[in-house]
Amino acid sequence: MPARSSRRGRRLSRSAEFERVYRQGRSVANRHLVLYSFPNESTGELRLGLSVSRKVGGAVERNRVKRLLREAFDGVAGELGEGQDIVIVARPEARELADSAGLSGIESSLGELLEKSGLRRDGDREGDPA
RNA sequence: UAUGCAGGUCAAGCAGCCGCGGGGGCUCUUGGCGCCUUCGAGGAAAGUCCGGACAUCACAGGGAAGGGUGGUCGAACACUCGACCCGGGGAAACCCGAGGGAAAGUGCCACAGAAACAAACCGCCUAUGUGGGCCGUCCCACGUGAACGGCUCGCAGGCAAGGGUGAAAUGGUGCGGUAAGAGCGCACCAGCGUCGCGGUGACGCGGCGGCUGGGCAAACCCCACCCGAUGCAAGGCCGAGCAGGAUCGCUUGCAGGCUGCCCGCCGAGAUCCAGGUAGGCCGCUCAGAUGGAUGGCUGCUCAACGACAGAAUCCGGCUUAACGACCCGCUAACGAA
Numbered sequence: 001m002p003a004r005s006s007r008r009g010r011r012l013s014r015s016a017e018f019e020r021v022y023r024q025g026r027s028v029a030n031r032h033l034v035l036y037s038f039p040n041e042s043t044g045e046l047r048l049g050l051s052v053s054r055k056v057g058g059a060v061e062r063n064r065v066k067r068l069l070r071e072a073f074d075g076v077a078g079e080l081g082e083g084q085d086i087v088i089v090a091r092p093e094a095r096e097l098a099d100s101a102g103l104s105g106i107e108s109s110l111g112e113l114l115e116k117s118g119l120r121r122d123g124d125r126e127g128d129p130a
Numbered sequence: 131u132a133u134g135c136a137g138g139u140c141a142a143g144c145a146g147c148c149g150c151g152g153g154g155g156c157u158c159u160u161g162g163c164g165c166c167u168u169c170g171a172g173g174a175a176a177g178u179c180c181g182g183a184c185a186u187c188a189c190a191g192g193g194a195a196g197g198g199u200g201g202u203c204g205a206a207c208a209c210u211c212g213a214c215c216c217g218g219g220g221a222a223a224c225c226c227g228a229g230g231g232a233a234a235g236u237g238c239c240a241c242a243g244a245a246a247c248a249a250a251c252c253g254c255c256u257a258u259g260u261g262g263g264c265c266g267u268c269c270c271a272c273g274u275g276a277a278c279g280g281c282u283c284g285c286a287g288g289c290a291a292g293g294g295u296g297a298a299a300u301g302g303u304g305c306g307g308u309a310a311g312a313g314c315g316c317a318c319c320a321g322c323g324u325c326g327c328g329g330u331g332a333c334g335c336g337g338c339g340g341c342u343g344g345g346c347a348a349a350c351c352c353c354a355c356c357c358g359a360u361g362c363a364a365g366g367c368c369g370a371g372c373a374g375g376a377u378c379g380c381u382u383g384c385a386g387g388c389u390g391c392c393c394g395c396c397g398a399g400a401u402c403c404a405g406g407u408a409g410g411c412c413g414c415u416c417a418g419a420u421g422g423a424u425g426g427c428u429g430c431u432c433a434a435c436g437a438c439a440g441a442a443u444c445c446g447g448c449u450u451a452a453c454g455a456c457c458c459g460c461u462a463a464c465g466a467a
Contacts, residue, residue: 018421049421059176059440067425071149103426 018049021087028117032097032106033069034089035113046080048073049087057095065090065098065106072107076114 025038040047050069052062069088080086088110097105 051421060438063440064425067150071426074149 017085018051018087021049021085025085025087026117028113030109030112030116032091032094032109033113034091035110035117036087036089037084037117039084046077046083047085049085050090051087052090052094055092056090057092061095061098062090065094068098068103068106069110071103072110075107076111080114 021036021038025036027034027036029035048070050066052065052069054062056062056065069090073086073088094106094109097109101108
């Protein structure tokens with residue numbers, strides 16, 4: 001438990017790992033994002049993968065969407081259980097959301113998906129003995 | 131000074147807080163964690179259109195095919211750059227030009243027009259040949275006549291000046307000339323050839339000559355010069371597992387393991403080899419990732435949401451995209467003073 005600090009966990013690195021999350025994981029979506037999740041006890045870590053296709057925009061816009069998604073995910077990572085892989089796919093509408101509402105817009109959209117998926121550990125704050 | 135040019139710089143700025151990637155250092159028993167420090171996108175990083183480095187493969191020499199380049203000189207070739215030449219634009223500064231060859235051949239030239247490469251629609255001519263009509267002259271003959279002449283209508287023929295079409299119709303203007311005309315002749319201009327001079331050269335200037343018949347070669351083509359193929363997913367190193375080979379061992383356990391030795395126990399495999407998959411490392415950088423860092427929030431200022439846009443082996447060029455701000459130099463027509 002103390003091994004995982006407050007910063008983000010590892011990331012998904014192999015396309016095979018993405019495939020496993022896509023095929024075997026559960027998914028929830030709204031008009032901006034799609035969120036896949038798959039419990040992975042072997043690593044004991046919370047890992048994130050991002051997929052932002054060319055349909056979202058050019059390199060600058062895709063970078064911006066990815067950065068905002070990482071930032072937003074960082075903010076809520078403490079509320080999620082360990083030992084699972086998460087993949088967030090950005091839809092083209094995510095670019096408009098990032099342009100118009102910025103980080104807060106992405107955060108609320110991600111929070112909506114987490115609520116829908118039930119991934120939040122309800123009332124769990126024992127990981128942060130402040 | 132406005133205006134217009136040419137070259138260059140920047141790419142909102144500052145502060146605070148929270149974060150991210152690489153390097154270095156400190157702490158630490160190692161790994162790790164933590165802390166400190168430093169560096170961290172562009173002028174186009176883009177398109178991937180050229181060239182080079184680098185890498186692997188191929189390679190005696192020559193040719194063909196294919197591709198590229200195309201005023202000259204220089205930087206070894208090419209690309210490109212600099213200077214210059216020629217043509218075009220501009221008042222100028224300056225800008226633009228795939229700028230070799232159309233008497234080697236083939237092809238194309240829309241619409242319009244007679245015709246787009248060698249011709250004649252309208253038109254001009256009757257000098258020349260020939261047919262008809264009328265008139266006149268001529269006469270041993272007075273005519274339904276020969277010959278000659280004139281006028282006129284044709285045919286053959288001559289002309290390309292003028293009209294008209296077009297982006298373009300085979301030089302322009304003037305005089306002479308002719309039946310009418312025409313570089314047919316002459317003068318000047320333009321073009322071509324040739325000679326001389328200047329220049330490394332593209333070319334320029336001058337003299338002379340006979341007057342030469344369109345455009346397109348980013349149409350095929352011809353000429354000159356250049357070019358091996360593939361590209362960092364190049365390529366190099368390490369290397370699980372599975373299968374393969376070699377050696378040793380396998381009822382008498384004595385190879386091997388527990389363990390450095392002895393005993394004891396377990397015990398059917400053990401060790402090595404090259405190739406090489408998954409995977410890893412290098413290539414890969416004083417930005418240097420390999421699911422890919424360079425960001426977010428707040429406040430203030432300029433301003434009024436701040437353009438185009440994000441490195442992926444490196445370097446040089448080309449092309450394309452795009453708000454603006456500033457610096458330096460040049461030009462000064464019209465207009466203002």
